[in-house]
Amino acid sequence: MRWHKIYALCLRHVYLISNSLPRIIDLIYWPTVQIFLWGFISKFFTLNSEYYSNTVGIILTAAILYDFLFRVSISYNIMFLEEIWSRNFTNLFIAPIKLSEMIASLTITAVFRSLIGLIPAALLAIPLFGVSVFKIGLPLLALLFSLYIFGVTLGLLVTAGLLRFGPSFENIAWASLFFLAPLGCIYYPVEILPLSLQIIAKGLPLVHVFEEMRNILLNGTVNYFEIFISILISIAYFVFGVIIFYMAYFGARVRGTLINMGE
Amino acid sequence: MSIEIKNLSKKFNEVYAVKNINFTIGVNKTIGLLGPNGCGKTTSIGMMLGLIKPTTGDIIIQNKNINTFERNKLLSIMNFASPYVELPKKLSVKQNLQIYGRLYGVNDLSLRIDELAEDLNLKDFINKKTGELSSGQKNRVSLAKSLINKPEILLLDEPTASLDPDIGDYVRSYVQTYKSKNKVTILLASHNMAEVERLCDSVIMMKKGKIIDQGTSKEIINRHGRANLEETFLKIVRSEDEVA
Secondary structure, eight states, rough: OOOOHHHHHHHHHHHHHTTTTTHHHHHHHHHHHHHHHHHHHHHHHHHHHSSSOOOOOOOHHHHHHHHHHHHHHHHHHHHHHHHHHHTTTHHHHHSOOHHHHHHHHHHHHHHHHHHHHHHHHHHHHHHHHOOOGGGGHHHHHHHHHHHHHHHHHHHHHHHHHHHHOOOOHHHHHHHHHHHHHHHHHHOOOOGGGGGHHHHTTTTHHHHHHHHHHHHHHHOOOOOHHHHHHHHOOOOOOOHHHHHHHHHHHHHHHHOOTTTTTTO | OOOOEEEEEEETTTEEEEEEEEEEEEEEEEEEEETTTTTHHHHHHHHHSSSSSEEEEEEEEEEEEESSHHHHHTTTEEEEEEEESSTTTSSSSHHHHHHHHTTTOOSSHHHHHHHHHHHTTTTGGSBBBBBSSSSSHHHHHHHHHTTTTSSSSSESSSSTTTOOHHHHHHHHHHHHHHHHHHHOEEEOOOOOOHHHHHHHHHEEETTEEEOOOOOOHHHHHHHOOSSSSSHHHHHHOSSSSSEE
């Protein structure tokens, strides 16, 4: 991989964002709305639920972490869709860049794009609701890393779908994360799910991340094994996502869809 | 750089888009690819750019097979322009050229952008967003992008489509001047017969995925007994017979 090419691909998205105030506002607006919404819900549950009575803001923290995952995945998809919308797809795929460089640039840019929205929202939650996601401490970085890898994986799978099925797959891009949310046990413990679904849910990194987040905030202890498992599962999915993306690319070359994508 | 196309075919489902075509483009030559819509021109260009995998056959660029040689090395000496492929609209002309210059690993990029801006008259709108430009301006920007890496092989797909005669003539003159100053092999797909006659050393006529005639414009015109290339094109396209 050549870093100057990855840098050039990242630069394209940096220019896109920095050239447009509405885009910057859009990046910050939705995470902030989420914080307000879940902040008030969180406050209500804190006052009316025994389960949450000793830990203020458990739902809000979950909302912030879930929003990070959502932003990473959506950022990845949007950046890829931007190339289709702007009919730049062919130019990009005939440039002397490797697929790995393209994946790396999208992966790197996705995290910055997500943090632009998330950091102000997370900081806003401190004075507004007295909730700090940073209370999790250093394990927060590991949890975010796991979510980041899984978010990128979802992005890879959706972009593979766009390569395979064309722009009509765009709707799936928006809905992709909502398919997994019920099994992710973001706002409730895994025990709530029926036993059969619990088995499936444990195959996702989300359950391990959010269970551990609750464990840290409720019990004040850190189960590093659980964090390790979540990262391991995320990486396994990532490898799977990369394979699917490559397969979709080579399939698109056979079907000839790369040349008229976006037309 | 020379290009050799050997027994190249592409089948989508059970239909041949390109069927067993063979031709060679010599070093520093310009070849025109002519044919009605759907005759396989874009598919052929797509295969040469590595965007479409051929069903059978080989594309050999300077003795290197594009299917087996490292694709990126070949792509770094090639480029492509088409009015149907655009650059990101929300980025300025300069930003787009900077990005593609970096992707193609251009040395002295600022200097190269200045050169192209001067040659293609981009200076007045170099800092304007690409989406805000007129078709003629966009076309020149697209051409600038295709020349950013000083390609040794240039593929042009209808480069003057939808341009007014003045700008169309400007682009054709520029391509001619550029070719006279630089060693570049050009494949030009076009529906503009006068353009092909003016720019191309030889012409390939395609119909239903096959090459039905090739030679210099003059040779083809004489072979079909017509007054010019446009009349020859119409005769070939409307005829049921195929010329060997």
